Amino acid sequence: MLKTLARVELLILDDWGLATLTQEQGRDLLEIVDDRHDRGSTIVTSQLPVDHWHEAIANPTVADAILDRLVHNAHRLTLNGDSMRKAAAKRSGL
Amino acid sequence: MLTHPTHDRLIALGLTGMAKALEDQRRQPDITALAFEERIAMMIDREAIERENKRLTTRLKFACLRQSAVVEDVDMKAPRGLDKALFQKLAAGDWIDRHQNLIVIGRPASARVGLRVRSVTRPAETIAPSSIRECRGCSMPWRSHAAMDVMPGCSRPSHASSF
Numbered sequence: 622m623l624k625t626l627a628r629v630e631l632l633i634l635d636d637w638g639l640a641t642l643t644q645e646q647g648r649d650l651l652e653i654v655d656d657r658h659d660r661g662s663t664i665v666t667s668q669l670p671v672d673h674w675h676e677a678i679a680n681p682t683v684a685d686a687i688l689d690r691l692v693h694n695a696h697r698l699t700l701n702g703d704s705m706r707k708a709a710a711k712r713s714g715l
Numbered sequence: 716m717l718t719h720p721t722h723d724r725l726i727a728l729g730l731t732g733m734a735k736a737l738e739d740q741r742r743q744p745d746i747t748a749l750a751f752e753e754r755i756a757m758m759i760d761r762e763a764i765e766r767e768n769k770r771l772t773t774r775l776k777f778a779c780l781r782q783s784a785v786v787e788d789v790d791m792k793a794p795r796g797l798d799k800a801l802f803q804k805l806a807a808g809d810w811i812d813r814h815q816n817l818i819v820i821g822r823p824a825s826a827r828v829g830l831r832v833r834s835v836t837r838p839a840e841t842i843a844p845s846s847i848r849e850c851r852g853c854s855m856p857w858r859s860h861a862a863m864d865v866m867p868g869c870s871r872p873s874h875a876s877s878f
Binding site: 630631659660661662663664665666667668669670671691692694695696697698699700701 | 795796797798801802805810811814815816817818819820821822
């Protein structure tokens, strides 16, 4: 599993920061992110602004290491729009 | 129609796209109007496109994406403060080759989807997209060497006369 995650050309971490990562989860993610650094691309989508990402990882040292690899060579795209699901629901008369 | 030995050899070599293109060409009496290079190019293009489609299908299956959004369908007029220039740049996908990351911040499902899907699928850009066009008759992609809208040898009878 970890090998596959390390190998894929593009990995998507969807809805980042919904819940705080535990120590163990943080370490696992660090391993993945570290393996992929400079070898693959990662998309992170989140409702949280990047400034708050640090708080979403329990161990601050691990958080530093993960964010250092994820954020520094990242393009950023910010969207302000309403939920597309809400718009779709409106169209279908809900 | 009897199967052509060349057709069988193509199949045996795993070149099913070329085999299909050959069959299509054999059904078109007016195909002889095309030069050898053009006919062989059509066969090779068909093979390349079929392979790319197969790879795309495999990748999509592997990615298990729940939405089937594509970047071309993104509504640029929707008011969500999308930086169009940056979006176009990202849509080209070069950043993936450079192993860079992308952070997308926004409300839940605020069209974060389209961009991601395209990034995973990456269409066949390796075969010079500018010269690939879609046949108006059968919607088959083909490489055009001239300003034609319908692929020579298009199997749609209604279009046979337009060539």
